[in-house]
Amino acid sequence: MNGFEPSSSSSSVAGNNARSDICIVGNGAVGKTAALALAQAGLRVSLLAPPAPAPDPAAVRPDWDVRVYALNHTARHLLSSVRVWEAMDAERIAPVDNMSVFGDGDGEGQRSKGQLSFDAYSARTDALAWIVEDRNLDAALNAALKFANVRQVRGKAVALRAGLDAAGLQLDSGEILSASLIVGADGGQSWVRGQCDIGLDYRAYGQRAIVTNFHCELPHHGIAHQWFSAQDGVIALLPLAGERVSLVWSAPDALADRLMQLPLAELAQRLQQYAGAVLGQLTPLQPQVAKAFPLALIKPHAMIAQRVALIGDAAHVVHPLAGHGMNLGFADVAALVKILSGREPQYDCGDSRVLRRYARARKEEVLLMQLATDSLSRLFASDAEPLRLARNLGMNLVNSLPVLKRRLIGHALGK
Numbered sequence: 001m002n003g004f005e006p007s008s009s010s011s012s013v014a015g016n017n018a019r020s021d022i023c024i025v026g027n028g029a030v031g032k033t034a035a036l037a038l039a040q041a042g043l044r045v046s047l048l049a050p051p052a053p054a055p056d057p058a059a060v061r062p063d064w065d066v067r068v069y070a071l072n073h074t075a076r077h078l079l080s081s082v083r084v085w086e087a088m089d090a091e092r093i094a095p096v097d098n099m100s101v102f103g104d105g106d107g108e109g110q111r112s113k114g115q116l117s118f119d120a121y122s123a124r125t126d127a128l129a130w131i132v133e134d135r136n137l138d139a140a141l142n143a144a145l146k147f148a149n150v151r152q153v154r155g156k157a158v159a160l161r162a163g164l165d166a167a168g169l170q171l172d173s174g175e176i177l178s179a180s181l182i183v184g185a186d187g188g189q190s191w192v193r194g195q196c197d198i199g200l201d202y203r204a205y206g207q208r209a210i211v212t213n214f215h216c217e218l219p220h221h222g223i224a225h226q227w228f229s230a231q232d233g234v235i236a237l238l239p240l241a242g243e244r245v246s247l248v249w250s251a252p253d254a255l256a257d258r259l260m261q262l263p264l265a266e267l268a269q270r271l272q273q274y275a276g277a278v279l280g281q282l283t284p285l286q287p288q289v290a291k292a293f294p295l296a297l298i299k300p301h302a303m304i305a306q307r308v309a310l311i312g313d314a315a316h317v318v319h320p321l322a323g324h325g326m327n328l329g330f331a332d333v334a335a336l337v338k339i340l341s342g343r344e345p346q347y348d349c350g351d352s353r354v355l356r357r358y359a360r361a362r363k364e365e366v367l368l369m370q371l372a373t374d375s376l377s378r379l380f381a382s383d384a385e386p387l388r389l390a391r392n393l394g395m396n397l398v399n400s401l402p403v404l405k406r407r408l409i410g411h412a413l414g415k
Contacts, residue, residue, distance in 0.1 A: 019178045020046040021349045022340075023169060025157060025192050026185030029069075029134070030312035030329035032141040034185060035150045036082040037337045043349065046151045046177055048169065065133035066211045066289050068246045070096065070224070070238060070323035072129050075330040079137075087140040088132065094239045095127035096120075097222035100278075104229045104380070114394065129224075129323070131238050131246065153177060160195040160308075167307035167350060181350035182308045183336070185329075188298050190314035196305035205295040205377060207233055208256040209320055210249040212290035214268055217280025219243055226321075227274045228376075230383035231255075234321045235274055245279065247271070250321060256292055264288045295319060297374055303366075304359045307350035309336060316366050319373040328369055335361045 022038055024031050027049035035047040071079075079085040103114030120128050145152065159170040160182065169177040184192030193200075220239045227235045234250040251259055259267055264284035271282055298317035303310045312329030336358055343354045 019166065019180075020044045020151065021179060022046070022181045022183055023048060023167075023177050023179035024183040024185055025169070026183075026187065026312070026314070028185065028187065028312065029137050029141060029326065030333060031183075031185030032138075032145060033078065033082060033084070033330065034183060034311060034333045034336065036084065036141070036144055036148050037078065037333055038340065039149045040082055041337055041341045043340065044151075045149070046153055046179065047145070048153050048155065048157060048171075048177060050156060051154050063287060063289075064092075064213045064240060064244065064246075064285055065135040066213055066246070066291055067134040068211075068238060068240070068248075069132050069134065069137070069326045070129040071132055071330070072324070072327045073125070074334060075327050076130060078330050078334050082144060084137075084140045084144050087143055088136050092133060092136050092241050094131040094241045095222055096129040096131060096224045096239060097127060099128055099224045099226070102225075102227045102274075104227075104231075127222075131224075131240060157191065160192065162305070162307040162350075165348070179350070180307065180348040181340075181355075184308060184310045184314040185312050186314055188296075188313040188317045190310065192308060193300060193310055193314050196308050198305060198310075199301040201297070201299040201301075203297045205250075205297065205319060206253050207250050207295045208253060208292040209295055210247065210251055210256060210259055210290060210292045212247050212264060212267070212288075213240065213285045214245050214247065214271075214282040215285055216243050216245050216275075216282055218278070220245055220279060223278075225275065225278060228380040230380060234377075234380070235271070236321075236323070237271075237275055237279065238323075244285065245282070248320060248323075250295060250319070260290065260292055264290060297370070299370060302359070303332075303362060304355040306352070307355075309355055309358055311336060315362075316370065318369055319377045321376055322369070322373050324369055324373075328366060331365060332362055 021043040023046040024035050025048045031047065035045050039045045076085055098117065098119040101116040118128060120126060153171075155171040155173055155175065157169045158172050161168050162182070166178055166180060167182045169182065171177065182192060184190050186192055220243065222239050224239060225237045229235070232255065233252055236248045237245040238248065240246050249259070259270070262270070267290070268282040268284060275282060296317060297319065298313075300310065300315060303315045311332035313325065315332060316328060318325055318328070339354060339358045339361060340349050343349070343351070347354050
């Protein structure tokens with residue numbers, strides 16, 4: 001690994017600094033949740049975040065955040081266990097009771113549309129997912145951290161070194177944070193992962209996710225709508241509280257350029273061919289804000305290294321068409337907490353035997369989600385008529401098989 005001079009002893013890594021069991025690098029929802037959960041499990045936790053930015057007026061505005069997450073049951077259970085779910089503003093959380101997915105076509109002959117629907121009642125659950133704003137979740141996490149036994153450090157790590165019985169992070173201030181385990185929760189461009197020389201497979205999708213919010217003329221009834229189109233990409237309208245919806249449009253780059261140049265009222269009109277029949281007229285929420293994020297598949301070759309574990313986007317980045325990127329991260333946290341809490345007394349948190357258990361525990365779910373989202377993205381990107389027919393027939397076939405649908409729903413719920 002890159003870093004300062006190596007040593008095998010914990011004392012040389014720690015220097016005169018207090019040693020933690022775990023040092024988490026990253027200031028997002030996954031990293032903060034990991035800090036809370038691991039501290040609750042009785043471990044000594046440090047959380048390294050970038051220097052505090054200037055106050056953001058948007059952080060206290062009452063408008064609706066354009067960045068939202070569709071959180072499943074695993075995520076909700078984890079957030080409830082660290083007393084964060086109940087601390088969020090419940091009036092801004094929208095349950096997803098149904099999901100309707102549409103293929104492309106014109107409804108005539110061979111170009112008939114595929115359709116697939118899921119509902120909470122058939123799944124014997126209270127909701128398929130919950131739509132939560134990033135701002136709402138982040139505020140609750142920050143409030144919980146104020147009362148948690150977590151040492152929060154502001155600064156930038158410039159070197160990472162792992163020895164036989166400890167690891168250390170050197171900050172740009174000269175301070176060294178030492179721990180038995182370093183957890184990289186620092187996103188898709190993870191600095192921690194880079195310091196460990198973990199290789200990765202990267203492929204840009206040539207798409208950007210455009211996100212914004214609208215008021216809908218007709219009630220959404222808690223239904224998440226999603227349309228697949230070879231020309232337009234993947235369009236999702238997710239229910240927000242009240243008669244509001246959140247748009248996540250995974251559009252090809254050229255189309256995304258054009259869409260981002262449109263006034264939001266014109267973007268709303270562009271959506272009418274998809275949403276008009278089910279949601280009526282869409283009206284941009286005030287103040288009008290739209291953002292775009294480039295999409296890529298990032299598959300690191302490992303989730304662990306010597307005294308290092310990766311979680312969240314640092315460990316895997318998938319296409320957002322299934323809405324499970326954040327859920328994968330929260331499942332990483334749940335698995336890591338369970339394995340570290342259940343380790344034998346003779347092993348510390350960064351012991352290689354313990355970390356290999358974590359890697360094995362996450363391998364199958366992560367691989368399946370990567371395969372599913374990437375395959376669907378490739379399948380619906382083609383406008384070839386045979387593929388168009390096959391995928392729409394496939395959607396209709398799955399929709400007619402209740403047993404298979406229940407299995408798919410169970411996997412998506414995280415149960």
